[in-house]
Amino acid sequence: MKLRAILICLIVLGAGLGGLASLSMSADDAGQDDVDVGVNKKGFVWNIAKDRRVEKVGGVYQPEGEDVYLSRRLEQLQGDIKSLQTQMTEIGQTVKDIKAMLQTSNKTLVVGSSK
Secondary structure, rough: OOHHHHHHHHHHHHHHOOOOOOOOOOOHOHHHOOOOEEEEEEEEEEOOOOOOOOEEEOOOOEEEOOHHHHHHHHHHHHHHHHHHHHOOOOOOOOHHHHHHHHHHHHHHHHHHHOO
């Protein structure tokens, strides 16, 4: 739920930050790895995700294990989430600063107009 709230805030505030283009996996790329298409790596056509690595084990090329692949992807996702949390913290601080500045300027205007 907290992640959903963060993502909604980023979508709302995304225009000022250049959008969510900094994420390593965009909405356009999300469905493309699910397509059942061969990927040419190391001279062979593999039915795997485009970003999945092929390694040589015992003299035979094979895709990296699913556990290794998913672990790498989840670590990448965790890094993206941490980056988004940092950006949200910075945005929150900026909003607080703007509110304080507006409150200060409103007090100044009220004091200045009463003279």
